[in-house]
Amino acid sequence: MRILDFIYPKQCYGCKKTRTYFCLDCASKAKPHFPQVCPVCERPSPDGIRHKYCQKPFSPNGLHSIWAYEGIPRKLITKLKYKFIEDLAKDLSLRAIEGLQKYKPLTSQSLVAGDNKITLVPIPLHWKRENWRGFNQSEELGRLIAQKMGWKVENLLERVKNTNQQVGLKGQDRKTNVDGVFSVLSNIPVIAPTRPTSNLVLFDDVWTTGSTLKEATKALKKSGVRNVWCLTLAR
Ligand SMILES: [Zn+2]
Ligand SMILES: [Zn+2]
Incomplete structure (x- = not known):
């Protein structure tokens, strides 16, 4: 001890x-x-796969959230927002993967094997809480989850625009607030044209309106990534 x-x-x-x-x-x-x-219309869809009638250009292929944003998961996620405690993050991610391992779209053999290996992409540091804390909770949590799932982690996105805090903004304002906020870091092999089937999992701790994850998906798909899944601990 x-x-x-x-x-x-x-x-x-x-x-x-x-x-x-x-x-x-x-x-x-x-x-x-x-x-x-479904990540586009947010109506129920088996396995969170985007509906056939929701194929908006550059939209996520699917969304998986592990818990409802309430109770203990909510407490722990909130706690980590203000103070990153590594052991707490570890315990949370450990419980998260227990749910995730049953999730077929991201665990089926065809995805796990070889060239289609999954890469987790963390959402760059939140404007929700600024950099003064010195850590990006989503990135830290994402790394722990990826490690246990046998996924790679790549920082493919950067924020090119400062945004106002999302907190307190509603629907359309949130969307406008994040318009064009991400750009894809170039020369990264995972998104090279030779890897058109790369499966990227965009990770964030919570899906609120989804505007951040959708905007990040758009940036990745515009640079040629075909499959982008969104994964959050809670929604
Ligand atoms: Zn839909
Ligand atoms: Zn207990």
């Missing part, structure tokens, strides 16, 4: 059981995000 564990013992945010921040019991009671929804 480390000294720190002794002074500040880890406790489950749900039941106060020690040694973990998110125990198996509480994870089994956390409300999964169900049904999954």
Whole structure:
């Protein structure tokens, strides 16, 4: 046991059981995000696959959110927004992949094997909370998840425009706020034309209106990426 564990013992945010921040019991009671929804119209769709009638150009192929944004997952995600605690992030991502491993579109053999290997792309640092904290929670969480799923991680996006805080903005304003905000970093092999089937998973902690993830998808697809899935811990 480390000294720190002794002074500040880890406790489950749900039941106060020690040694973990998110125990198996509480994870089994956390409300999964169900049904999954189409990333374009946000109406139910099996496996979160974009509806046939929602094929808007440059829109995400699918969306998978692990939990409903409430209860313990919400508590932990919020906690991490303000203070990044590595062990807490680890416990959260550990529980997240238990849900994710049952998700077929991102775990089927054809995707996991060889050239189609999945690459996780974190959303660049949020304007929700500025850089002063010195970490990008989505990136850190994304890395932990990718590691456990056997995915690669690449930072393919950069923010080229400063945006106002999304918090407090509604629907259309949020969309306008993120218009053209991302650009794709060039010379990255994963999106080279020789890899047209690359499967990218854009990761963010929470899907609120989806405007950020949709805008990031648009940037990636405009540079030739064919498949972009959105993955969030909660919605
Ligand atoms: Zn618990
Ligand atoms: Zn739809």
